Amino acid sequence: MTGCDHDVCITCGDVGVEMRVVRLDGDLAVCEAADGDVRAVEVALVDGVAEGETLLVHADVALVRL
């Protein structure tokens, strides 16, 4: 066992995770996935992220706003 419960390998970003921005926290944003997973996400690569928006996140970095 690897301890990785993801259905798809997170090593390759081609299955990103859609996450909703719960609140902004400095350079990071606290985001929640549909399965309830909550992560601190780097949002430096997407301009003007706001609470309530949905982001495509890979490896804790938001790549695009959905």
Added chain:
Amino acid sequence: MKFVDEFRDGELGRAVAAQILGAVEPGRHYKLMEVCGGHTHSIYRYGVDDLLPDNVELVHGPGCPVCVIPMGRVDDGIAIAREEGVIFTCFGDMLRVPGSNGTLLDAKAEGADVRMVYSPLDALRIARAEPEREVVFFAIGFETTAPSTALTLKRARAEGLGNFSCMCNHVTIVPPLRALLDSPDLRLDGFIGPGHVSTVVGARPFEFIPADYGRPVVIAGFEPLDLLQAIHMILVQLREGRREVENQYTRVVPYDGNPAALRAMAEVFALRPHFEWRGLGFISQSALRLSDAYADLDAERRFSVPGVRVADPKACQCGEVLKGVIKPWECKVFGTACTPEHAIGTCMVSPEGACAAYYNYGRFARDRVVA
């Protein structure tokens, strides 16, 4: 869920499948390559290939970064992990990738401090929490993961974290595609372009495929309807004599990608002159190292690594699978000596690997003659 349910609608799927049937020319065989391992996984998870006519064949490309990592790089990682005082961090699937003398998981069992992380930022947190230890992150992935590593290294630099470093194995998508197109082994009619890699690099880097090789490319999403629509778009291009890059995944992929991510990568990384890809050999300018400005955070400079090229196990045919020359079940050890629980080849390790996708979704028995 938004962008999910509507792209898994069975009725719509059957309608697009009928359109695909109408778009193929009878008597012509089509070989389309899905570049990305995420696509391979989705195709077999949802049975997309079962909806295609017999003369439309999907060939699985080299787009799973775990699958293309050569054994020598795993050995180098294990050598660093065994260094006194090192905490070696990597993604979960890397733990099980075999090197020439075991896996990172074996090294952990033997006493090395190897920890699974979900992102490089997790590794950075460990470095902050344990300043007396050297924390190394094993970076792997295409252009989707590289921005995460780049931002983490910029943070490490800004915070002055002297105990953090990175062993960089990031690869780039375009050079292996060119190598495949130059390969005499393979005749491909079109490409399903990678979805999330393109959120970073955009669609423009794929323009050489229609321009130089006369093959259509359609960038696609990961839901079953995304894939069916992309296949239809490729077939329509072929029927109409068009050869261009189209973007099926416009809800996510901007044509020019993410300029901020590309700038971060350009600052932190530089192209390696060449890099070994499992099954494909050495490909020029196909991988990233840390730039000179970030050389002090390069684990390969901080620690000694063997740097030895290791031949793949003779029984394993990952190379042929990665080039699409054989199907996974045609490998001699597929599903017998090589399974996800005990992988010999890398394609069986990651769920995105073609062999694991076939095995996990019950397609391992296909075309086998029953006595």
